[in-house]
Amino acid sequence: xxNIKKIIIAALLILSLFTACGSKEEATVVNPDDITAAVMSAxxxxxxxxxxxxxxxxxxxxxxxxxxxxxxxxxCGSGAYPDEIAVFEFTDSDTADAGYEAVTKRYxxxxxxxxxxxxxxxYKLESPVMSIYGSYVxxxxxxxxxxxxxxxxxxxxx
Amino acid sequence: xxxATLCNTEDSSNKLKKILLILxxxxxxxxxxxxxxxxxKNSDSKPLPEASPPPFIPETEITTxxxxxxxxxxxxxxxxxxxxxxSVSSESVSETAAAVLLSDYDKNFYNNYLFIGDSISxxxxxxxxxxxxxxxxxxxxxxxNIRTGDVNGTTIYQKLAVAKPDKVCIMLGTNGLSYVSVExxxxxxxxxxxxxxxxxxxxxxxxxxxxxVTKEHEDTKPENLSLITSFNEAVIALAEEKEAEVFDVYxxxxxxxxxxxxxxxxADGLHLKGAAYTLILSELQVKEEETE
Numbered sequence: 297x298x299n300i301k302k303i304i305i306a307a308l309l310i311l312s313l314f315t316a317c318g319s320k321e322e323a324t325v326v327n328p329d330d331i332t333a334a335v336m337s338a339x340x341x342x343x344x345x346x347x348x349x350x351x352x353x354x355x356x357x358x359x360x361x362x363x364x365x366x367x368x369x370x371x372c373g374s375g376a377y378p379d380e381i382a383v384f385e386f387t388d389s390d391t392a393d394a395g396y397e398a399v400t401k402r403y404x405x406x407x408x409x410x411x412x413x414x415x416x417x418x419y420k421l422e423s424p425v426m427s428i429y430g431s432y433v434x435x436x437x438x439x440x441x442x443x444x445x446x447x448x449x450x451x452x453x454x
Numbered sequence: 455x456x457x458a459t460l461c462n463t464e465d466s467s468n469k470l471k472k473i474l475l476i477l478x479x480x481x482x483x484x485x486x487x488x489x490x491x492x493x494x495k496n497s498d499s500k501p502l503p504e505a506s507p508p509p510f511i512p513e514t515e516i517t518t519x520x521x522x523x524x525x526x527x528x529x530x531x532x533x534x535x536x537x538x539x540x541s542v543s544s545e546s547v548s549e550t551a552a553a554v555l556l557s558d559y560d561k562n563f564y565n566n567y568l569f570i571g572d573s574i575s576x577x578x579x580x581x582x583x584x585x586x587x588x589x590x591x592x593x594x595x596x597x598x599n600i601r602t603g604d605v606n607g608t609t610i611y612q613k614l615a616v617a618k619p620d621k622v623c624i625m626l627g628t629n630g631l632s633y634v635s636v637e638x639x640x641x642x643x644x645x646x647x648x649x650x651x652x653x654x655x656x657x658x659x660x661x662x663x664x665x666x667v668t669k670e671h672e673d674t675k676p677e678n679l680s681l682i683t684s685f686n687e688a689v690i691a692l693a694e695e696k697e698a699e700v701f702d703v704y705x706x707x708x709x710x711x712x713x714x715x716x717x718x719x720x721a722d723g724l725h726l727k728g729a730a731y732t733l734i735l736s737e738l739q740v741k742e743e744e745t746e
Binding site: 299300304342343345347351353354357371372373374375376377409410412413414 | 467470471474573574576577579580581582585586593594606720721722724725726727728
């Protein structure tokens, strides 16, 4: 009887682990505007201008906006600096993968543009935040990418 | 009989133990599988392409202007996404000795305009003051390389052929000032105007003088007022030769010393803040309406 009790307790403990594994798989639902607001409150962005689905195409040229549930994107309006923050919530993780490719293209374009134009700004593009969290894709290049990444990770704890 | 009962009880207990052990093993395996799937699926980063290192380290520190949003509100400029029937009002109004400069314009007024330029012109759509479709501009464009370059794979000639604008506004020359002679830039500019007229012979061309820079920029960078002034004089002469209009952006934005007014200057002293664009678009609209 004692052995049976021990076995039952062990089974319950293992079942609790099973439950914990399941909770880690659930996607964190976050409002992209909250993330950009949090980052921009902590880090300076020069002349930030918000973009919407109609105006983002000239920047993210391969992005399928039909697969975007929500987004919060700010670019430097004057064109003087490469600073940018983009948080996309896609319909699912599969479209997020395609979205990540679009973000990578945008990053490549920024690098190609600013390498010769304002090389002193290139440090912002050397270690940008480029991450996928479930159906979310996040791209940030700014004067403090490390700090930006720390803020992002508070929303997507793993 | 007692012994038989005891044996039966012991058999049941063993069976129960076995069943529980099997269940536990199943749970362990399932948990391990799910953990592996979670690790693979939720990997938080992918390899990044390495950026090229900067070719030089700047001597001066670039300061930036900021707009700090509140925690729950999005940041917007005075004019962001506009409906097609909406007029734009800006809070900034500049006053000259001769007239009050305007800062209101109708975005729809420019539906059949095409603005051609360099990074400074990208601010027209960067600040959401015009639709990107009405702007053909790219960082680094000069009167020479705009003839061979492209914006997202489209050349200016392809753009002109498709858009068929009624009016083309050109603001080029800031790039190249410090390493190309005014004569060379104007010769490319001349060819460019001819090529535009070949594609869209009926469109009117308006040449913009290029903006000033700030004193701080002049002190640290190659672009200076002397070069800008020389180039602008050549642009005005070119406009007369080519029977094109001139719109004097430089005078709109310059202070009494010829430098960019602080309310219009981006932190780098070369590019422009949003207020500069609303001023340009407002004044241009007034000018155009007067001549129509």
